[in-house]
Amino acid sequence: MTNRIRELRARHGLSQLELAQKVGVRRETIVFLEKGKYNPSLRLAHDIASLFGLSIEEVFFFEERQEPENIE
Numbered sequence: 001m002t003n004r005i006r007e008l009r010a011r012h013g014l015s016q017l018e019l020a021q022k023v024g025v026r027r028e029t030i031v032f033l034e035k036g037k038y039n040p041s042l043r044l045a046h047d048i049a050s051l052f053g054l055s056i057e058e059v060f061f062f063e064e065r066q067e068p069e070n071i072e
Contacts, residue, residue: 003060006034008052023047 009019009030016030023044032038033048040048040060049059 001039001060001062002036003033005030005048005059008054008059012052019048019051022051 005019009016014022016034017027020027020030024047025044029038029044033040042056045056045060049056052059
């Protein structure tokens with residue numbers, strides 16, 4: 001899953017700490033989200049998207065994994 005958190009945070013003039021405080025998580029959670037090392041709960045994704053006035057789909061993007069072709 002990828003996201004636009006870093007871009008949106010910068011656009012709104014928020015530090016990682018400020019965003020974390022607004023959505024009730026630790027700054028490290030925002031760091032991991034921005035690096036793509038953590039997938040948020042539905043509640044956290046909703047809270048972040050709502051803070052920016054966007055839908056979850058406008059902030060978070062699901063990338064499908066390529067399944068290996070079935071060789072018979």
